[in-house]
Amino acid sequence: MxxxxxxxxxxxxxxxxxxxxxxxxxxxxxxxxxxxxxxxxxxxxxxxxxxxxxxxxxxxxxxxxxxxxxxxxxxxxxxxxxxxxxxxxxxxxxxxxxxxxxxxxxxxxxxEAWLADVRLETVSSISPTGEGLALMGPSGAELWRGDMVAVCAGSGARALIPDAPLxxxxxxxxxxxxxxxxxxxxxxxxxxxxxxxxxxxxxxxxxxxxxxxxxxxxxxxxxxxxxxxxxxxxxxxxxxxxxxxxxxxTPDRLPMAGPAPGGAPGLFVLTGLGSRGFCLAPLLAEHVAAQILGAPSPLPTQMADLLDPDRFRRRAMRRTGQAAVEP
Ligand SMILES: Cc1cc2nc3c(=O)[nH]c(=O)nc-3n(C[C@H](O)[C@H](O)[C@H](O)COP(=O)(O)OP(=O)(O)OC[C@H]3O[C@@H](n4cnc5c(N)ncnc54)[C@H](O)[C@@H]3O)c2cc1C
Missing domain, CATH: 3.30.9.10 (D-Amino Acid Oxidase, subunit A, domain 2)
Known part of the structure; x- marks a missing residue:
């Protein structure tokens, strides 16, 4: 296994x-x-x-x-x-x-049904390459590069996306x-x-x-x-x-599903599933995949907004009276 x-x-x-x-x-x-x-x-x-x-x-x-x-x-x-x-x-x-x-x-x-064919590697960091993103391994060697990365690493997302409040x-x-x-x-x-x-x-x-x-x-x-x-x-x-x-x-006990906070273009995240991962993950994975592909999400906007990974930054800006600017 x-x-x-x-x-x-x-x-x-x-x-x-x-x-x-x-x-x-x-x-x-x-x-x-x-x-x-x-x-x-x-x-x-x-x-x-x-x-x-x-x-x-x-x-x-x-x-x-x-x-x-x-x-x-x-x-x-x-x-x-x-x-x-x-x-x-x-x-x-x-x-x-x-x-x-x-x-x-x-x-x-x-x-076993969904992950039988995955390549297992530990990713230590994700770096912008100018054209996309590269996944780096513990030895510093590049493991993979491409346009889009979705971090679905549970608590491992804390190290890979330091701006996410997890x-x-x-x-x-x-x-x-x-x-x-x-x-x-x-x-x-x-x-x-x-x-x-x-x-x-x-x-x-x-x-x-x-x-x-x-x-x-x-x-x-x-x-x-x-x-x-x-x-x-x-x-x-x-x-x-x-x-x-x-x-x-996350601080509001709802997942993050979408573009990663503070992340480079093409970096997405699905994490913060708390104690409900087996209920939430299938639908939210489809939501993130739709965003990556530029396809319609299965989620109505009101629900998608609840999960927007950028919400914590926007709330902090509102609290300090600053206008929310795009990163
Ligand atoms: C005791 C306990 C009981 C639970 N019971 C339930 C339950 O009954 N029902 C329910 O819905 N939820 C339950 N949960 C919660 C559930 O386990 C989580 O919601 C769910 O596992 C989250 O899924 P995930 O894919 O985000 O993270 P994970 O399941 O943690 O999977 C993350 C994967 O990413 C890999 N990874 C992490 N970092 C890296 C890295 N740097 N490089 C490469 N790979 C990496 C990990 O090895 C792992 O395979 C329970 C949790 C606990 C602790």
Whole structure:
């Protein structure tokens, strides 16, 4: 296998009771991601995720979102206590939103299907050549040159595009071999995979370590106990394995998808996917590809504006009362 990945990932939208362009973006991204993953043999482990309440205002939030027409018909609906108990195998307090259009996917199957033919190299820097851009390797040797470069390197974008305001957020999942549950999310999450029950995950800002920490398994068990206490009791003595890796977020917690900030002409970026990469990445990759090709984007302007990598510079200029000038 070429790439390291978690045994399972949830494809779920961020939920925003404001029901504005942000919720529209996630609804469109969820539909596109589901369509593409369903076409990959072995990629979809299960359909549906039960979103459990985390705070009192979730009752109203879930009801507003379920009643809206932003998502495809039958994508989500409110779940009563009985169906939550059937789904999770335990009695859970509070309202819940059944996300029928969400999925549990196997990242390795997606990576193998989409990235089987890529050339793997570490890029240390990107330099303008006068006519285009060159990718430089760790030894200083030129790896490739061309007119257009799209940096889709997760937290690696921090070094390649220093003007992008990106923050690393370490996360660790825990895996209990031989255990399973139908997928549920509540801030924490739990899902089944061929390797066992995957649950977690930790969030630690400004930590880019990918070492496995026993203390983080304990935190994940505590988080599991907040959503699914019976399951947490069942796995607390299991020999847990896991995996740690690093997310990357922007100051407004929305991705960057478009021309790179402060970058040379022809330099594009797709990063800042936070905890929703499996929902957002397919649609946003098509958005960036359309910009590179000068073709119409699948995203309406209002949604594309939310993701414009230059927005932080423009906001800073407005705050200091300066007119925003083109770089
Ligand atoms: C514990 C944990 C659990 C998560 N669970 C979920 C989940 O259930 N659902 C979900 O949607 N999201 C989840 N996420 C978030 C998800 O992993 C990210 O949103 C997603 O991986 C971001 O995709 P990306 O392609 O931008 O970056 P990455 O997945 O980080 O991929 C970047 C790639 O670029 C390569 N790269 C980096 N720098 C360079 C360089 N200089 N040169 C060459 N290559 C480079 C890397 O090796 C890597 O292959 C989770 C994250 C963590 C940490």
């Amino acid at each position: 070429l790439f390291r990945s978690n045994p399972a990932a949830l494809v779920t939208p961020r939920l925003d009771a404001g029901l504005g362009p942000l919720q529209g973006l996630f609804a469109q991204a969820l539909a596109r991601a589901g369509q593409l993953y369903d076409a990959i043999p072995g990629a979809v482990l299960d359909h549906g995720v039960m979103q459990l309440a985390r705070q009192p205002k979730d009752a109203d939030r879930f009801a507003r979102i379920a009643a809206s027409d932003l998502f495809e018909a039958s994508a989500l609906d409110l779940a009563d206590a009985e169906s939550v108990a059937r789904w999770t195998g335990e009695k859970v307090a509070g309202p819940a939103l059944a996300q029928h259009a969400a999925r549990v996917v196997r990242p390795a199957a997606i990576l 923050q690393p957020v370490r996360g660790q999942i825990s895996i209990a071999p031989g255990r399973s549950v139908r997928a549920a999310a509540w801030g924490g999450y739990a899902a089944s995979s061929p390797e066992g029950l995957v649950f977690g995950a930790t969030h630690d800002r400004d930590d880019a370590g990918d070492d496995l920490r026993p203390s983080d398994h304990r935190r994940n068990l505590q988080t599991l106990g907040e959503g699914l206490p019976r399951l947490a009791r069942e796995v607390e003595t299991a020999a847990l394995t896991g995996r740690a890796s690093v997310r990357v977020v």
